Amino acid sequence: MERLAGRIILLSGASRAFVGFLAGLVAVLAQPPFGIFAAGFVAFPMLVWLIDGVSPHPEDGVLRRFLPSVSIGWCFGFGYFLGGLWWLGNALLIEADVFAWAVPLAVIGLPAFLGLFYALAVLLARCLWSDGVGRIAALAIGFGIAEWLRGFLFTGFPWNAIGYAAMPMPLMMQSASVLNLATINTLAVFVFAAPALIGTGKGTRAGLAVAAALFGAHIGYGYYRLALPAPQPPEPELTVRLVQPVIDQAKKIDDRERASVFEQHLSLTTAPPQDDGKRPDIVVWPETSIPFILTDNPDALARIADVLEEGQILIAGAVRVEDAGAGLPPRYYNSIYVIDDRGQIVGAADKIHLVPFGEYLPFEDLLSSWGLSSVAASMPGGFSAATSRPLLTLPGGRTVYPLICYEAIFADEVDGNASLSDALLNVTNDAWFGDTPGPRQHFHQAQLRTVETGTPMIRAANNGISAIVDARGVLVVGLGYNYKGVTDTILPGKMSTTTDATMRGKIFWFVAGVLLLVALFSRAGFNIRKN
Incomplete structure (x- = not known):
């Protein structure tokens, strides 16, 4: 030495x-x-x-x-x-x-x-x-x-x-x-x-x-x-289904493939319960899984209502649009929707921490004049950032703490509301990065948020890694990278942490x-x- x-x-x-x-x-x-x-x-x-x-x-x-x-x-x-x-x-x-x-x-x-x-x-x-x-x-x-x-x-x-x-x-x-x-x-x-x-x-x-x-x-x-004893699920138990459609990113951004992408999500949603188990109470789709502006497509909401059974809830990533007022272009948000069995949007949360150059263009006036644009946002001006992160309240009173894509890597930004929720919710689309270390690194960092907050995580990713992680960071169920399918499990319970933030x-x-x-x-x- x-x-x-x-x-x-x-x-x-x-x-x-x-x-x-x-x-x-x-x-x-x-x-x-x-x-x-x-x-x-x-x-x-x-x-x-x-x-x-x-x-x-x-x-x-x-x-x-x-x-x-x-x-x-x-x-x-x-x-x-x-x-x-x-x-x-x-x-x-x-x-x-x-x-x-x-x-x-x-x-x-x-x-x-x-x-x-x-x-x-x-x-x-x-x-x-x-x-x-x-x-x-x-x-x-x-x-x-x-x-x-x-x-x-x-x-x-x-x-x-x-x-x-x-x-x-x-x-x-x-x-x-x-x-x-x-x-x-x-x-x-x-x-x-x-x-x-x-x-x-x-x-x-x-x-x-x-x-x-x-x-x-x-x-x-x-x-x-x-x-220590594993945290027990609270009563009544909730069965969660993760949908991992494995859709190539080039196909996701192709306007001609939007209907096909949507139907693939719907098909996986209706798959029979695994091992003759209980039908899922909550179905979770990945980030931007709805390939069009949902509020402009009532037929799509009707299709969602058709595939959801009575009492089921869909949580899905989507792009949300908001009117900015007369003479101003609309604002677009990377969002999560909660949709009930009647096809009604009963909750929504927008992304706060956007990816520079990916979802928006810093110094936009200057850089756009040079012909530059953001990578992931196809709408004019890219995405807008939300100003707050509300808990998403599900029918029945359960709450989830929304983290869209790489928001899950910011430990210091996961506030006290996370420990008040029943679960962390991370929807993401890592198909941008292919079968590389990126999706594995992203999952590992998101996994740590469960231990820090003592709160289980529901994670749905387009190509993977989708998983339910308990409050100790232990993988309960998961779908590996590029594995197309669904997985169902009961949402784990919470666990106390030793110190606060x-x-x-x-x-x-x-x-x-x-x-x-x-x-x-x-x-x-x-x-x-x-x-």
């Missing part, structure tokens, strides 16, 4: 940049579809040793002193995001004649931009760097702050946050009922980076002992919580404060030893 560390520390120039990039590629193996969390124990010690090798001259200016560290952080981030997000280019190939030119921007440009957050993480860490366990604490603080910022700056994009690497399975997800994602990000980096102490720093035993204790508590709490926020800043003190004391001792 010491010999390997020494070789990495002595790297410089292009060799150091390449190893930083390689370390980022290794780190992404901890994310779906691989889920090899041990990859973090390889990638982050490499990053620590690379930073150790930066030795600026005392007379260098500020820029020259910190630029090598910033470069290492950016190379690590570029490798991590390139390896984890390359599949975004697939969405631009659905209409390749229009958007193929933008593939390099999605595949290379976005990872290059996101790499700046990890450059910031290493910059913050380098300001507190020392030769002992304090540098591990400093790196954890840097990444904790950088990931926290990535969650909301520029509308936010916390995809594949480092903390998810420490939670690849329900056993390792239960800490999310106590800690928020920001804290898990921070502690995960500390634990992953701790092996770098072996043979290369002061406080090796103490640092490794703390890391081992954190990892042991993480696993132990998971065993404890999963050993406010307390979790306080814990994050407490943990960051403790690590900052460790880094500062280590830094002070390091300076004394140097002098």
Whole structure:
């Protein structure tokens, strides 16, 4: 270990940049579809040793002193995001004649931009760097702050946050009922980076002992919580059917195929109950599954009424249109409808957090004048964002908390109403991204919301992964990617969480404060030893 560390520390120039990039590629193996969390124990010690090798001259200016560290952080981030997000280019190939030119921007440009957050993480860490366990604490603080910022700056994009690497399975997800994602990000980096102490720093035993204790508590709490009785379904029980139609995205956006797409959903809705079970009370279709403006098509509502049995409810993704007033173009919303057995719309919720460049065009006046348009929105001006997220109340009084598409990745945006609902509802259409890591990563991140809120999730996806997930993050039933069909099950019950969102926020800043003190004391001792 010491010999390997020494070789990495002595790297410089292009060799150091390449190893930083390689370390980022290794780190992404901890994310779906691989889920090899041990990859973090390889990638982050490499990053620590690379930073150790930066030795600026005392007379260098500020820029020259910190630029090598910033470069290492950016190379690590570029490798991590390139390896984890390359599949975004697939969405631009659905209409390749229009958007193929933008593939390099999605595949290379976005990872290059996101790499700046990890450059910031290493910059913050380098300001507190020392030769002992304090540098591990400093790196954890840097990444904790950088990931926290990535969650909301520029509308936010916390995809594949480092903390998810420490939670690849329900056993390792239960800490999310106590800690928020920001804290898990921070502690995960500390634990992953701790092996770098072996043979290369002061406080090796103490640092490794703390890391081992954190990892042991993480696993132990998971065993404890999963050993508790499974949450029981509330009375009366509700049977939910997930419809996964597996419709190619090119077909979904083809005007000539709209009737066929609609009929495929209706056909799956009427499939007999599985294993001679109870007929479903609620049928759930994916995001934008209704391929036209429903309120302009009374015949479509009549067809829905025809296939629903008495008392059944359909929850479906659709585009909703709203009159904006005289002289103004209509507003379009990415929405969820609740439709009863008489074909009446009895509830609706609109998407709040839209995808930049996908559902709307930032700086629209300027960029549209350059001939640019959003990818997923075919209507003029793209989608509009809702201002609030109401609970959807179903006939009978049950409520669900709506999350449309990638809204499910924003842990900090799932408010207190989620824990008041009977279930989280996530409808999505990941067919844009093909059979790539994207849909698996999306499902994994949505899965964590159940543990954080103690609330089961109903998830319907066009091509997958559709699933019912219980309040502990355990998969109850599911349909794999590109598996066409339906699955029925009883909606699981809820489970209490240990802390609320406010307390979790306080814990994050407490943990960051403790690590900052460790880094500062280590830094002070390091300076004394140097002098």
